[in-house]
Amino acid sequence: MSIPTMMKHTTIREPGDPDVLIPDQGPVPAVGAGEVLIRVEAAGVNRPDVMQREGNYNPPPGASLIPGLEVAGEIVAMDDSVTGFSIGDKVCALVSGGGYAEYCNAPAPQVLPVPDGLTMIEAAGVPENYFTVWTNVFERGGLKQGETILIHGGSSGIGTTAIQLAHLFGATVITTAGSDEKCQACLNLGADHAINYRDQDFAEQVKKITAGDGVNLILDMVGGDYIQKNISCLALEGRLVQIAFLQPPVNEINMMPVMINRLTITGSTLRPRTIKQKGAIADQLRQQVWPLFTAGKLKILVHETFALEDANEAHRMMESSVHIGKLILDTAK
Ligand SMILES: NC(=O)c1ccc[n+]([C@@H]2O[C@H](COP(=O)([O-])OP(=O)(O)OC[C@H]3O[C@@H](n4cnc5c(N)ncnc54)[C@H](OP(=O)(O)O)[C@@H]3O)[C@@H](O)[C@H]2O)c1
Structure with missing residues (x-):
């Protein structure tokens, strides 16, 4: 599948209430050193995204200004230095921004295979938590x-x-x-x-x-x-x-x-930690937690899914606290 030059994503127009989240278009990010490019099938919504939207949790230096800390999707491109993954792999990844989009870059150490038994929607709710x-x-x-x-x-x-x-x-x-x-x-x-x-x-x-x-x-x-x-x-x-x-x-x-x-x-906070530190956590998860998914012992509770264009509705629901478990953006909706 060819990679387009432009993609849909969410922009935080200015700090404020959920309606400052607006559907937008922008360039597909270029793959950086040590990164993979993921065609996003689903992206998790997290409370820190609400804080970022309000202007109370700025992205760390170098991070995408597009909100979104976790994605699941397919690897469509990768830097030559990346080993252990192939084009076409279905993965989930922790990112320090950029998740509310059709394409998202992730540092390879923060990428994990989709856990056995999970849908892509469920997998998008795994990394941040x-x-x-x-x-x-x-x-x-x-x-x-x-x-x-x-x-x-x-x-x-x-x-x-x-x-x-x-x-x-x-x-x-x-x-x-x-x-x-x-x-x-x-x-x-x-x-x-x-x-x-x-x-x-x-x-x-x-x-x-x-x-x-x-x-x-x-x-x-x-x-x-x-x-x-x-x-x-x-x-x-x-x-x-x-x-x-x-x-x-x-x-x-x-x-x-x-x-x-x-x-x-x-x-502690997770987002500002180095790729090496996050990679060390990923290694532990792969060894100690991924087998529990394979054994069918872990569930991801998805409360509701939303179209990328409706990220504002997802934030409104998160702030209402009516949800149980995860709210997920589904790029196919
Ligand atoms: N430090 C880190 O690295 C890190 C990383 C990720 C998330 N977090 C934090 O972890 C928390 C959970 O994140 P999440 O994405 O899982 O959010 P979430 O699903 O929206 O959960 C927040 C929950 O807190 C409860 N709550 C809200 N206000 C409350 C209050 N005043 N007193 C008691 N309970 C309250 C709500 O349930 P009730 O109906 O039970 O009140 C709500 O469901 C957030 O605060 C987030 O910022 C920290």
Whole structure:
């Protein structure tokens, strides 16, 4: 198949509400050193894209200004230096921008084969969540078999991934979500306990569930008044991994329990990391997680798909938080 010179993509006209996302046309990107060019069949929508659209999460230097952090599609061109892939391979990739488009470049180390058993739509929902959860829960958070983890935002793309991986790697999973329907979806994915945080105080519930011991690890994307409550939920030597702030990041906190209980408070962002660092995470995913897809043990919950032209509708839905799992742009729609 020949590669056109122009493609459809989404442009962020200016920082603002979802309608600043507009359908646009532009040149198909040229393949850079160490990159593959992917004909995008589907692209994942992620909360960081919403923050970028609002003007609160600028692309790192050198990244495409087109939004979109993950794609699935077919390799149609590649730099001569790339090994391990061929033209025509069906892949999914983590990118630092450029996903909401018909064609997207990806550094080869961030490209993975489409996991066995997944459709291209499902595969587009894998990279951002799996790279993020792997590095924050297992590498940074050091989750071990037999430990207990509290995962906030259990019905989010990140949450649905973290629940399944933590469960499959032998942890007891407690999660929070904003409705009974969402809690049930989390239980269906392997969570042992799901707390509807709108009806119940999650810190009190965690104490009850753990008989006062607390949890070993917390994955949090909320911040604000969750910070002190999270600290109160941690067991001796517990770890809090902060991956976002849906509430403000600034809050006055009492650090005494951090000292007394020898706690670790950490966090990270994925996007600004180097290709080498992301490639190392990809290697871990390929070795430790891709076989779980092959075994049929992991599901990608796709809540809804949208045409590329309707990226604004996808963002509106994401901000409403009605979704359970992933929102995906389908370039064939
Ligand atoms: N650090 C990193 O490298 C990194 C990478 C990717 C994503 N992230 C972050 O991870 C989070 C999840 O991303 P995603 O793409 O999976 O987003 P998502 O699917 O939109 O999930 C966000 C969820 O958070 C819950 N929520 C929203 N506001 C809340 C609040 N004030 N208090 C408690 N819960 C709230 C909502 O569910 P409820 O109905 O349950 O409230 C919503 O479903 C985002 O904050 C994103 O920025 C971080």
